[in-house]
């Protein structure tokens with residue numbers, strides 16, 4: 001399959017599909033006609049797409065945790081606990097790391113050992129190994145819409161199985177589940193593999209079943225300038241729309257300055273709508289998701305609740321359709337169900353207190369929206385030019401040249417030349433642009449903001465600011481002031 005920005009024909013899709021379903025024995029149980037019938041038999045209350053659209057219409061922010069354990073019964077118990085005790089509005093199934101690397105043999109062992117040990121020895125739910133029947137038990141035993149959340153460069157088989165089982169949303173994308181998650185998987189490969197997933201969703205849509213797609217907004221979750229994550233989100237949105245995806249949630253990871261975070265969500269939604277319209281995708285149902293702080297967390301649980309609540313309020317004030325919830329065990333590891341539920345309750349408390357409130361506009365907010373949109377436009381214009389009108393080709397070339405450049409990404413295909421740092425009010429700025437094609441005016445604007453911090457701190461604008469910022473929140477502040 002040659003990479004190009006074009007909707008796959010059914011023949012192209014079904015030809016690759018034969019190979020995909022051979023990836024593990026459970027692939028043979030996927031029957032698309034049966035799956036369509038099953039989805040149509042589900043109550044509307046199980047539809048991710050519908051719940052998101054309703055939330056957007058009524059202007060509320062939904063709360064969704066992450067959660068996943070090895071064995072089906074424990075996973076069901078966990079999800080129902082998060083629903084009943086946590087008050088979750090939407091449910092995940094966070095997939096384990098072996099599945100994310102397509103190491104299904106290891107999952108098999110992990111399942112056996114978890115049964116012996118009586119507890120989960122995998123860090124998530126091994127959906128491929130459980131197969132359609134196993135995943136369907138989860139769908140049948142829970143009462144909220146379900147989404148698979150993972151970090152899988154090649155999620156073709158995983159998506160086939162879990163969507164056929166009745167999951168109605170799938171997270172990820174050819175950039176956002178490669179560059180922050182893999183070391184040496186080419187962009188061509190993951191862009192094609194995620195075109196497959198999007199074409200599968202397009203096939204469900206064409207047969208009357210709406211499946212939500214959610215590119216992974218935060219990327220490395222470490223000081224990613226909002227315009228870089230918004231550019232990636234819009235690109236993955238365009239890639240999905242071309243394959244027939246209709247219900248799309250674009251995401252953003254909290255950076256910490258409230259005005260910038262609200263501006264980022266507003267800019268993301270507005271600019272994505274502009275690009276969908278401009279390129280002829282007029283029937284996209286677009287929603288947004290705000291990820292609570294994705295960086296280092298304090299170990300102290302009371303402080304962790306402070307970070308969680310702060311993220312909840314930013315999501316509400318930004319008017320995001322959904323907020324992804326953290327837990328007070330974030331600094332430790334996979335949370336207990338009790339800690340996970342507590343994170344959701346804290347979040348829902350804040351969402352309820354702020355219901356109906358949105359951050360009103362101000363010169364500072366308008367300026368930040370303008371800056372983010374202008375920076376994003378510089379990046380997207382260049383991607384389009386590099387691809388000579390083909391977004392997919394443009395993405396590959398943009399990474400080769402560092403036009404798209406995600407800070408602290410492990411991928412060897414990521415230039416890693418651009419460096420961010422916070423300005424004196426904590427907004428994330430471009431400290432070194434690398435080859436990110438910002439206009440001179442925008443480069444100067446970023447530098448001027450950083451100079452204000454330098455003056456305040458009595459030190460030059462330096463990479464040390466970046467390092468100090470990376471550790472700051474874990475140490476209890478937003479900006480990494482010199483000691």
Ligand SMILES: CCC[C@H]1O[C@@H](n2cnc3c(N)ncnc32)[C@H](O)[C@@H]1O
Pocket residue numbers: 066067068069094123124125326330333334335
């Ligand atoms: C982008 C994903 C990182 C976040 O994903 C959480 N995460 C990972 N695996 C699980 C799991 N099995 N249950 C609950 N949360 C989980 C981490 O804590 C982190 O916040």
